[in-house]
Amino acid sequence: xxxxxxxxxxxxxxxxxxxxxxxxxxxxxxxxxxxxxxxxxxxxxxxxxxxxxxxxxxxxxxxxxxxxxxxxxxxxxxxxxxxxxxxxxxxxxxxxxxxxxxxxxxxxxxxxxxxxxx
Amino acid sequence: xxxxxxxxxxxxxxxxxxxxxxxxxxxxxxxxxxxxxxxxxxxxxxxxxxxxxxxxxxxxxxxxxxxxxxxxxxxxxxxxxxxxxxxxxxxxxxxxxxxxxxxxxxxxxxxxx
Numbered sequence: 437x438x439x440x441x442x443x444x445x446x447x448x449x450x451x452x453x454x455x456x457x458x459x460x461x462x463x464x465x466x467x468x469x470x471x472x473x474x475x476x477x478x479x480x481x482x483x484x485x486x487x488x489x490x491x492x493x494x495x496x497x498x499x500x501x502x503x504x505x506x507x508x509x510x511x512x513x514x515x516x517x518x519x520x521x522x523x524x525x526x527x528x529x530x531x532x533x534x535x536x537x538x539x540x541x542x543x544x545x546x547x548x549x550x551x552x553x554x
Numbered sequence: 555x556x557x558x559x560x561x562x563x564x565x566x567x568x569x570x571x572x573x574x575x576x577x578x579x580x581x582x583x584x585x586x587x588x589x590x591x592x593x594x595x596x597x598x599x600x601x602x603x604x605x606x607x608x609x610x611x612x613x614x615x616x617x618x619x620x621x622x623x624x625x626x627x628x629x630x631x632x633x634x635x636x637x638x639x640x641x642x643x644x645x646x647x648x649x650x651x652x653x654x655x656x657x658x659x660x661x662x663x664x665x666x667x
Contacts, residue, residue, distance in 0.1 A: 468652045470654070470655075479642075479657060480642070485652055487652070527597075529598075540653070541585075541650075542588070543588075543644075543655055545600075
């Protein structure tokens with residue numbers, strides 16, 4: 437149980453284009469999902485917290501107009517990187533919290549999406 | 555400031571040994587504690603969660619929590635080369651209604667055959 441999927445697993449795009457990443461909880465309902473970014477050999481950086489049916493809460497320094505987050509259902513959240521530039525190239529990972537799970541506050545991570553902007 | 559500190563490593567142990575990973579946290583009211591394993595190029599994988607003082611065992615893994623000392627550790631018994639990864643300590647602070655995690659920078663573990 438507690439499986440989270442992400443799509444696509446990797447994407448290469450040209451500078452200036454937008455990229456949408458999907459995060460799905462496959463066997464549980466996730467009222468809260470989290471989006472992280474990780475640069476090579478660095479720690480996870482939380483970008484935003486996403487609640488189903490409401491606006492996402494962004495961490496300081498993360499541009500909400502550039503990283504659009506939609507959490508339209510209890511099993512799906514999307515992150516859109518708008519007008520991507522080479523500096524946005526990174527490993528984007530989502531996680532989902534199983535609020536109804538056996539252990540509170542456990543977060544399960546998707547496999548990640550590797551974005552390369554040319 | 556909600557800080558989570560891990561011994562920086564890297565930590566290198568021989569196969570079959572016990573690997574000990576340590577973590578301290580600054581928010582005394584923190585309520586949930588987790589250990590994640592992250593292989594190079596992959597996303598983190600939850601391996602242990604612990605909520606109350608004492609030890610919690612799961613197979614070769616034992617998590618230890620001491621809230622008075624604000625300390626949580628992970629012991630890996632009979633370490634295997636497949637345990638070589640970065641281990642992340644994560645904490646949910648007091649009052650977190652959404653379950654946001656604060657991560658340490660991770661400890662890189664290498665188990666050599």
